[in-house]
Amino acid sequence: MADGGRVKHHISNNIENSRNTILFTGYCEPRSLGGRLMAGEKEVGIYGVKHEVHAEIGAIRSMSAHGDYEDLSQWLACQDMKEVKKLFLVHGEYDVQQDFKRRLVKKGFAEVEIPEQHYEIGLSRQFPDITTRLSHLFSNRSIIIAVYRVV
Numbered sequence: 001m002a003d004g005g006r007v008k009h010h011i012s013n014n015i016e017n018s019r020n021t022i023l024f025t026g027y028c029e030p031r032s033l034g035g036r037l038m039a040g041e042k043e044v045g046i047y048g049v050k051h052e053v054h055a056e057i058g059a060i061r062s063m064s065a066h067g068d069y070e071d072l073s074q075w076l077a078c079q080d081m082k083e084v085k086k087l088f089l090v091h092g093e094y095d096v097q098q099d100f101k102r103r104l105v106k107k108g109f110a111e112v113e114i115p116e117q118h119y120e121i122g123l124s125r126q127f128p129d130i131t132t133r134l135s136h137l138f139s140n141r142s143i144i145i146a147v148y149r150v151v
Contacts, residue, residue, distance in 0.1 A: 001027070002034035011037075012046040020055040027092070028059075069100060076104070086111040 001024070002008060011033065014020045028034035036044055037057045044051055076084075087109055089097045094114070101112045 001029065001032050002037075003032050008033065008046060012049070012051065015044070015046075015051045015053055015055050018054040018056075021058055022055050023058045023060065025060045029091070029093070069103075072100075073103075076107075076109070081108045081110075084109060086113060089114050 002011060011022060015022065015037075022037065024034050024038060028038050030036075030039065033044060033046065037053065038059055040057075042053050044053060076087075087104060089100060089112065092100075097114045101114060104112045
C-alpha cells in the first residue's frame with residue numbers, strides 16, 4: 001500500500017525526519033512502498049526521488065479499512081450471480097487471491113480474474129449496462145474489491 005494518492009506525498013515529505021513516525025494500519029503488499037518500509041528498507045524512491053528512511057516505521061496489523069474473505073463472501077452472497085459478469089481480485093497476496101478465486105468459482109461466480117498490476121479494462125466497452133448503472137451511483141469513481149486473507 002501507499003503507492004499512490006496523498007499518502008505518498010505525506011510519506012515523501014516526512015520520511016527523512018527522525019522525529020516522525022509513519023504508522024501503517026493493516027496489510028501492506030511486500031513490493032509496495034508500505035511493504036518495503038515495513039520490511040526495513042533504509043532508502044526508498046518516491047516519485048523518482050531517493051529518500052533516506054529516518055522516520056520510525058510502525059504497524060498496527062489488527063486494523064484494516066478493507067474487508068477480509070468473510071466480509072467479501074457475505075457481501076457477494078447478496079448478489080445475483082447471473083447479474084455479476086466478472087469479478088476482479090486486485091489486492092492481497094497472489095496465493096490468497098488464487099484460493100479466493102477457487103472458492104468463488106465453486107460458489108458459482110463464472111468469471112473471476114486476477115489482473116496484473118496496472119491492468120486496465122474499459123468498462124463502457126465490455127460492460128455497457130454496468131457502466132450506465134454505475135455512472136448514476138458513483139459518477140467517475142472507481143470500484144475496488146480487496147482481499148487480504150482467507151481464513
